[in-house]
Amino acid sequence: MTSAPPRGKVAFLFLGETLLIPHLYPIVEALAATSTVPIDLWVSTSVHETLLTRWTAPFPAVRIRRAPGFRRVADDGTGRNPVLPAKIPMLVRLLPYLRSARVVVCAEQTSLWLPRLFPMRAKFVKTSHGVGSMSARDDPRRRAAALTLVPSQRERQTYLDRGFAPDRFVATGYVKADFTHRTHAAPPFADTRPVVLYAPHWQQHRSSWWRWGAEVVRRIVADGRYNLIFAPHQRLVEKAPEVADLMREIGGLPHVHCDIDGFAMVDGSYTGVADVYLGDTSSQVIEFLMRPRPCVFLNAARVAWEGDPNYAMWACGEVVGDVAEVVGALDRAALLHTEYAAVQAAFADESLGAVKGGATKAAGEIVHVLEAIPSR
Incomplete structure (x- = not known):
């Protein structure tokens, strides 16, 4: 994509949980690096503001x-997920400020x-945050977007099968794979025991937590042969406050790392450094499978899957x-991995699409939307 004169302002909405940031911010960087379009980043808390101020310094x-x-919330600068303002009132009050934008990205x-x-010119x-077979694709709000960016052709087809217009869905590749501001490049442990990441989903009907988690x-x-990263979805503690009690109980052990609101649990750190994924239906497993490794799934509800x-x-x-059988399955996981490696690679490829360049392609699609808007 070549630089072009600005055809209007682009606004990005960073109003939700910090888990959304790595899915959205790489597009900001790609757009700023490849065009001269003015960009506004609207933020809801001082946590968002601190992170984005740090990263956007090179982009005038x-x-x-x-x-x-x-x-403004208590913030140590590491990006811990804050308590958010009520989003609907914030959006309604933001409406007049978005009149100067020609494209709004969320x-x-x-x-x-x-x-x-509301009638809007913008x-x-x-853009997608996460992928997976249980995504809420039928939400009627999705039809209000002029364009939806999805990671893969497989994901795009799920919308076309529901009657969405083909020209309003574009497969870009997995944008989060281009996020470069991870907290951990290596496991947060002093020894080299295998690292298990347990990441239960936050919705009760999809999660292993309520039946089996603790x-x-x-x-x-208790087994002691694994380093455990216990990092459930940020919203699990809202539904199951006992999660925090368990974390306080075990968090001081040298072979346990607990995280419920840190930025590392959403920036790709833990899926990047773990040796074995243990979970249920969270889309984090697909991110983990960008580099195929052993997985164990918990069928706590005994569904006919x-x-x-x-x-x-x-x-x-x-x-x-x-x-x-959970610990036994972890013991078998590495030995059995050869049976699943090819399946994993195919599944990740079909689900995620390209794992490089997604942000640049997404930025290009935004410029195309700008160019297609008639001059006022």
């Missing part, structure tokens, strides 16, 4: 702006209430139906 076209209702559906409910571009953690910890597309990821590793 980028301006960080506080959304109405901006919240990574979550809540922001799509604006083009769904075109909304929605016992799974305690069994691994084989042949169900909602559980397609479970073909990538052993599926455990008895909590007493």
Whole structure:
């Protein structure tokens, strides 16, 4: 993509949880590096502001702006997930400020209430945050986006099968793979024991936590042969506050690393450094499989999963139906990996698309949207 004269301002909405940042920010960097388009980053808290201010220093076209209702929170500069202001009131108050933008980019559906409910000149571009067979593709807000960026042709096809217009969905590759500001480049442990990442989902009907979670953690910890990263979805503690109690109980052990709100749990650090993935239906496993490694899946609800597309990821590793077998499955995982490696590679490729250059392609699509808007 070549630089072109600005055809209008692009606004990026950083209003939600920090988990959205690595899915959205690489597009900011790519757009700033390859065009002269002025860019506004609207932020909801001082945590977002601190991180983005640090990263955008080399990009003079980028301006960080506080959304109405901006919240200043206790912040040590590491990006811990903050308590957010109420998003709907913030969006309504932000509406007049977005009149100067020609394109608005977001990574979550809540922001799509604006083009769904209000007449707006700005075109909304929605980029994906995470992938997976259980994504809420039928949400009517999705139809309010002028363009939706998805990682792969497989993901794009799931929308076309639902009757969405083909020209409103583009496969870019996995944008988060281009995020370069990770917290950890190596496991956060003093020894070299194999590292298990346990990442249960936050929604009860999809999660192993409520039935098995605490016992799974305690069994691994008591076994002592693995380093455990216990890093569930950020929102799990909202639904299950006992998670924090368990973390306080075991967090001081040398072979345990707990994280419930740190930026490392959303920036790709843990999926990058773990040796074995242990989970249920979280899309984090697909990110983990960018580099195929052993996986173990927990069928705590004993669902009949084989042949169900909602559980397609479970073909990538052993599926455990008895909590007493979890440690044994971890022991077998490395030995069994040769049976799953090719399946994993194919599944990741189909789900994620390209794992390099996604942000640059996404930035190019945004410029195309700008160029297609008639001059006022």
